[in-house]
Amino acid sequence: MTPNTARRNEASRRAVLTAAFDLLQEVDYAKLSIEGIAARAGVGKQTIYRWWPSKGAVLFDAFLMLSEGAGGEPPMLPDTGDLEADLVLVLRATVDELNDPRFEPPMRALSTEIAHDPELAAAYAERLDGPLREAKRQRLRSAQQAGQLAQGLDLEVAVDMIWGPVLNRWLQRTGPLTTEYTDLVVTTALNGLRPRGSSS
Amino acid sequence: MTPNTARRNEASRRAVLTAAFDLLQEVDYAKLSIEGIAARAGVGKQTIYRWWPSKGAVLFDAFLMLSEGAGGEPPMLPDTGDLEADLVLVLRATVDELNDPRFEPPMRALSTEIAHDPELAAAYAERLDGPLREAKRQRLRSAQQAGQLAQGLDLEVAVDMIWGPVLNRWLQRTGPLTTEYTDLVVTTALNGLRPRGSSS
Numbered sequence: 395m396t397p398n399t400a401r402r403n404e405a406s407r408r409a410v411l412t413a414a415f416d417l418l419q420e421v422d423y424a425k426l427s428i429e430g431i432a433a434r435a436g437v438g439k440q441t442i443y444r445w446w447p448s449k450g451a452v453l454f455d456a457f458l459m460l461s462e463g464a465g466g467e468p469p470m471l472p473d474t475g476d477l478e479a480d481l482v483l484v485l486r487a488t489v490d491e492l493n494d495p496r497f498e499p500p501m502r503a504l505s506t507e508i509a510h511d512p513e514l515a516a517a518y519a520e521r522l523d524g525p526l527r528e529a530k531r532q533r534l535r536s537a538q539q540a541g542q543l544a545q546g547l548d549l550e551v552a553v554d555m556i557w558g559p560v561l562n563r564w565l566q567r568t569g570p571l572t573t574e575y576t577d578l579v580v581t582t583a584l585n586g587l588r589p590r591g592s593s594s
Numbered sequence: 595m596t597p598n599t600a601r602r603n604e605a606s607r608r609a610v611l612t613a614a615f616d617l618l619q620e621v622d623y624a625k626l627s628i629e630g631i632a633a634r635a636g637v638g639k640q641t642i643y644r645w646w647p648s649k650g651a652v653l654f655d656a657f658l659m660l661s662e663g664a665g666g667e668p669p670m671l672p673d674t675g676d677l678e679a680d681l682v683l684v685l686r687a688t689v690d691e692l693n694d695p696r697f698e699p700p701m702r703a704l705s706t707e708i709a710h711d712p713e714l715a716a717a718y719a720e721r722l723d724g725p726l727r728e729a730k731r732q733r734l735r736s737a738q739q740a741g742q743l744a745q746g747l748d749l750e751v752a753v754d755m756i757w758g759p760v761l762n763r764w765l766q767r768t769g770p771l772t773t774e775y776t777d778l779v780v781t782t783a784l785n786g787l788r789p790r791g792s793s794s
Binding site for chain 1: 623624705706709710712715719745747748751752754757758759763765767775778783787790791
């Protein structure tokens with residue numbers, strides 16, 4: 395491959411990924427077609443079929459491109475020493491993103507593709523969700539070392555306890571995603587459902 | 595409508611709902627077509643288009659038919675007085691159902707339709723999930739009245755704290771749904787992530 399061909403391929407690849415993301419502002423994911431993406435990107439549909447096995451794979455790569463655009467640094471959660479305040483901040487930012495009309499349709503589409511496609515779920519877990527989960531565990535580990543979290547706590551379950559309710563409410567539309575709700579999730583996860591004794 | 599027509603319509607309706615459910619054992623939901631359902635049910639596809647606006651609506655009615663088949667009583671959670679044991683039992687049963695190869699494909703399909711369709715989500719919330727959520731809140735309310743849960747606890751958040759992580763792990767495939775996991779979710783939700791003082 396000559397340098398020129400490589401550059402043209404990379405430009406086409408980016409055009410396809412951007413087109414897929416943009417089109418989801420206009421059409422439902424179920425109606426998004428490879429033909430439509432090709433037309434918007436100005437490439438032949440054979441180009442898309444050659445590089446991606448499915449429209450779910452295109453969408454996944456579009457998210458990868460976005461996360462690489464963020465600088466390539468591994469994600470990190472804020473650590474001010476105040477776990478509750480840090481979690482409140484992070485969950486509020488998550489909710490802003492989930493409610494953002496530019497991101498919501500593609501994120502819903504990716505989430506539901508993952509629900510039906512174990513291979514895509516594995517790629518997502520490894521390349522997109524994995525580094526983020528590690529950042530969440532790391533923040534909780536630091537709090538645990540500071541004695542702010544229970545010693546025997548399972549950090550995987552702890553991550554699910556904070557983010558699971560929010561993601562589930564968003565995806566299943568069981569209620570509005572407000573900062574009131576996420577703040578309450580943080581407090582309730584930290585304190586637990588049982589009454590706290592006066593000494594704690 | 596004569597009694598005979600009504601009876602034939604009801605038989606056709608049930609044939610369509612059963613066919614949709616059964617076909618999901620064989621084809622992906624994305625590939626499930628109204629034509630395919632009509633052929634399996636032995637009805638014309640115009641019959642289906644007349645009664646349902648979409649295949650998501652067919653699927654929803656199939657679940658309604660199943661829940662009506664359960665006897666028409668409102669659902670209730672076990673209440674032995676031991677909240678932790680009751681929740682462990684219920685979540686284990688939930689996991690058995692989510693992992694059941696007969697139920698998993700249609701339940702994934704319904705969940706992802708809900709993610710993309712606010713109207714279907716509203717119907718689901720009212721007719722299927724609503725009564726179940728009320729049963730969950732009721733079990734927690736009874737524990738709260740017995741002093742086993744914190745007095746200021748928001749019961750909506752509490753329900754999400756127990757079921758949200760499990761449903762999210764299942765739908766997003768972030769890990770295996772085992773009874774080990776669900777048991778740990780129950781304990782962690784009840785105790786919270788923070789250390790418990792010696793008095794509680």
